[in-house]
Amino acid sequence: MTLARDFFKIGPARLFVHFVVLVIVILWLIPTLGIFISSLRDKDQLVVSGWWTAFAGSSRTVASRLGQPDQQKQEGATYVIAGNVLEGQEGRSIRAFGTRVQQPAAYSAGETADLGDGVSLLVNSDGTYRYMKNAPFGPDDGGRRVYVSIATPPEFTMQNYRTVLTGEGIGQSFINSLTVTIPATIIPILIAAFAAYALSWMEFPGRALLIALVVGLIVVPLQMSLIPLLRLYNTVGAAFDAPSKTYLGIWLAHTAFGMPLAIYLLRAYIAGLPKEIIESARVDGASDFEIFVRIVLPLSFPALASFAIFQFLWVWNDLLVAMVFLGTDRQHLVLTGALNALLGSRGGNWEILTASAFVTIIVPLLVFFGLQRYLVRGLLAGSVKGG
Amino acid sequence: MLSQIVSALGVVVVAVFACSAYFYFSNKILDLALPVKDGDIRSAARNLNRRAMIRPWLFLGPALFLLVVYLVYPVVATFILSFYDRSGEQFVGFANYQWAFSDREFRQSIFNNILWLAVVPAACTFFGLVIAVMTDRIWWGNIAKSIVFMPMAISFVGASVIWKFIYEFRGGNDTQIGLLNAIVQLFGGTPQVWISVPFWNNFFLMVILIWIQTGFAMVILSAALRGIPEETIEAAVIDGANGWQIFWRIMVPQVWGTIAVVWTTITILVLKVFDIVLTMTNGQWNSMVLANLMFNWMFRGGGDSGRSAVIALIIMLAVTPIMVWNVRRANRELGGH
Numbered sequence: 001m002t003l004a005r006d007f008f009k010i011g012p013a014r015l016f017v018h019f020v021v022l023v024i025v026i027l028w029l030i031p032t033l034g035i036f037i038s039s040l041r042d043k044d045q046l047v048v049s050g051w052w053t054a055f056a057g058s059s060r061t062v063a064s065r066l067g068q069p070d071q072q073k074q075e076g077a078t079y080v081i082a083g084n085v086l087e088g089q090e091g092r093s094i095r096a097f098g099t100r101v102q103q104p105a106a107y108s109a110g111e112t113a114d115l116g117d118g119v120s121l122l123v124n125s126d127g128t129y130r131y132m133k134n135a136p137f138g139p140d141d142g143g144r145r146v147y148v149s150i151a152t153p154p155e156f157t158m159q160n161y162r163t164v165l166t167g168e169g170i171g172q173s174f175i176n177s178l179t180v181t182i183p184a185t186i187i188p189i190l191i192a193a194f195a196a197y198a199l200s201w202m203e204f205p206g207r208a209l210l211i212a213l214v215v216g217l218i219v220v221p222l223q224m225s226l227i228p229l230l231r232l233y234n235t236v237g238a239a240f241d242a243p244s245k246t247y248l249g250i251w252l253a254h255t256a257f258g259m260p261l262a263i264y265l266l267r268a269y270i271a272g273l274p275k276e277i278i279e280s281a282r283v284d285g286a287s288d289f290e291i292f293v294r295i296v297l298p299l300s301f302p303a304l305a306s307f308a309i310f311q312f313l314w315v316w317n318d319l320l321v322a323m324v325f326l327g328t329d330r331q332h333l334v335l336t337g338a339l340n341a342l343l344g345s346r347g348g349n350w351e352i353l354t355a356s357a358f359v360t361i362i363v364p365l366l367v368f369f370g371l372q373r374y375l376v377r378g379l380l381a382g383s384v385k386g387g
Numbered sequence: 388m389l390s391q392i393v394s395a396l397g398v399v400v401v402a403v404f405a406c407s408a409y410f411y412f413s414n415k416i417l418d419l420a421l422p423v424k425d426g427d428i429r430s431a432a433r434n435l436n437r438r439a440m441i442r443p444w445l446f447l448g449p450a451l452f453l454l455v456v457y458l459v460y461p462v463v464a465t466f467i468l469s470f471y472d473r474s475g476e477q478f479v480g481f482a483n484y485q486w487a488f489s490d491r492e493f494r495q496s497i498f499n500n501i502l503w504l505a506v507v508p509a510a511c512t513f514f515g516l517v518i519a520v521m522t523d524r525i526w527w528g529n530i531a532k533s534i535v536f537m538p539m540a541i542s543f544v545g546a547s548v549i550w551k552f553i554y555e556f557r558g559g560n561d562t563q564i565g566l567l568n569a570i571v572q573l574f575g576g577t578p579q580v581w582i583s584v585p586f587w588n589n590f591f592l593m594v595i596l597i598w599i600q601t602g603f604a605m606v607i608l609s610a611a612l613r614g615i616p617e618e619t620i621e622a623a624v625i626d627g628a629n630g631w632q633i634f635w636r637i638m639v640p641q642v643w644g645t646i647a648v649v650w651t652t653i654t655i656l657v658l659k660v661f662d663i664v665l666t667m668t669n670g671q672w673n674s675m676v677l678a679n680l681m682f683n684w685m686f687r688g689g690g691d692s693g694r695s696a697v698i699a700l701i702i703m704l705a706v707t708p709i710m711v712w713n714v715r716r717a718n719r720e721l722g723g724h
Contacts, residue, residue, distance in 0.1 A: 031549045179395035183402045195450035204443040215717040219710040228464035256457030289414040317542030319662045336544040357548040368540035
């Protein structure tokens with residue numbers, strides 16, 4: 001592709017491509033970044049300023065009173081009351097000040113404000129002030145109110161995470177999610193791999209029909225299955241005097257719903273293995289079971305891995321199946337369900353929501369970035385061939 | 388909590404072990420039941436044949452069982468249920484269908500679904516294609532691709548929370564902490580409660596799915612673009628085609644097949660999409676879609692299995708052409724092996 005690549009390198013076109021991709025990357029990154037930064041912010045700061053200002057620090061306005069006339073000193077023609085508005089909280093710095101509540105930041109620090117009637121006020125960034133008048137301060141001038149905005153450095157905290165993991169049931173849901181996800185990832189792979197092998201390398205009547213069935217079932221909407229299965233589960237549960245909403249029930253549901261795609265993808269891969277290896281093993285007297293376990297399974301590792309990632313992400317991120325087959329009570333909520341419930345009950349508490357959202361997405365993100373190579377390979381195995 | 392972890396681990400091990408044991412022992416039993424002895428050649432040959440007939444079904448057994456119980460049977464059962472009343476006991480004929488087409492909410496859902504189908508697959512495929520073409524041509528393209536692909540890992544619920552934060556609205560004189568309203572305010576506009584603006588809120592929800600799915604389209608289309616023979620592009624360059632012409636006249640026609648696959652996959656996803664609407668609006672402010680309407684009828688006031696079955700069948704009907712196309716394509720492709 002050298003010539004084609006050179007073509008795109010010529011002139012402003014190349015710069016334009018870099019610029020557009022940069023814009024796209026920023027657009028795609030910003031939503032997640034916003035959640036992440038917000039989840040680490042102090043909850044009081046979160047409600048008063050946008051997350052994009054988190055690194056700039058914020059300012060808060062406090063009211064303070066200037067000293068009483070009995071502290072005044074005469075300096076030539078001017079009378080001065082001096083002091084510090086930051087008494088008790090040294091170390092902070094002042095950005096601006098004002099004397100009216102409507103304009104609490106009318107003057108910047110270090111500026112001398114003319115307040116009329118020969119009165120002026122200077123507040124420095126370290127908090128020291130000089131309140132000046134060209135005549136003596138009378139008793140009416142006592143304890144004048146002044147507003148100062150104090151710069152607050154950016155504050156980040158893990159407190160939100162501690163709150164959601166212990167107080168909001170997210171920790172419990174995290175374990176529920178793991179309990180649902182791990183078997184629902186491993187079992188379908190095993191079952192689908194055996195089926196894919198049979199559909200690729202064993203001769204039996206009706207094979208073509210079965211393959212067509214599997215391909216057709218890929219698109220059956222999940223919604224279709226819910227009512228009949230719910231009834232079936234209730235019947236079976238009643239027959240065995242067992243609850244109808246169990247982990248076993250949801251594992252089987254996820255296994256079955258992932259099955260068509262799993263067989264389809266694994267079959268594409270297993271059917272593509274070299275014929276010679278499998279036939280020479282047969283000639284040597286190996287049974288199909290032995291061939292599958294000793295030859296096909298190890299050789300199919302890349303395909304198994306890619307499907308495993310898929311299934312993991314799919315089950316971990318699922319909401320509908322979990323809501324229907326595991327229920328929505330607090331004990332059985334998976335992470336997605338818990339997050340959805342929090343949106344209802346804590347809709348405005350963004351410190352809770354952002355931290356919870358990040359807890360739910362951290363595991364899939366780790367899996368995703370760790371195993372991205374396999375995931376992409378699996379995606380391509382299933383989709384590009386028909387292109 | 389620790390005991391729950393331990394018991395979860397235990398159950399995981401038992402489940403996986405039971406599954407492996409089925410395959411191991413069923414094959415062992417088959418070999419023992421139909422022995423192949425060196426002495427008796429005729430019975431050995433007969434038993435070998437019988438083994439070869441039975442063994443595929445041992446391999447396929449669990450998969451077939453699950454497919455039939457969880458996918459085939461429900462399709463039939465849902466069809467039958469759609470002719471029965473809310474509890475599934477009284478035959479009511481086409482009453483549920485009549486209800487569906489006269490129900491305002493149902494028609495709203497159909498309308499919204501069509502809107503989703505028109506916008507989301509097209510937008511994902513288009514953005515995916517453009518990003519694939521561009522990132523293939525810059526040195527940091529792979530990093531860019533990873534970032535665009537990343538939302539694929541995020542759950543729809545997680546993504547909804549992420550975007551709800553972007554659409555966040557605060558009344559009065561409060562500082563806007565939602566990015567969109569902050570930007571609107573910056574340019575002098577009036578902040579809005581975006582997700583409750585009828586009609587347009589559909590698009591604000593679609594953005595979430597487009598954000599998630601564009602990476603998927605990009606990855607697959609990028610692989611297809613790499614498969615385009617270099618010569619065709621070179622020839623176009625020599626003939627003086629510009630980048631725009633190369634893209635539309637040379638690249639796009641050569642990946643039509645893949646575009647169709649991506650389009651279809653996302654279409655199926657859109658029909659089934661449920662989580663985003665549930666999390667963002669729960670169908671309020673005219674944003675209901677079929678999947679959520681069906682869920683509502685399943686549980687609303689004790690549930691109405693007849694009406695929800697009708698809605699499920701409509702979703703099924705919508706994906707049937709895709710299913711037929713899929714089977715045909717697969718048959719062509721898997722003709723031999």
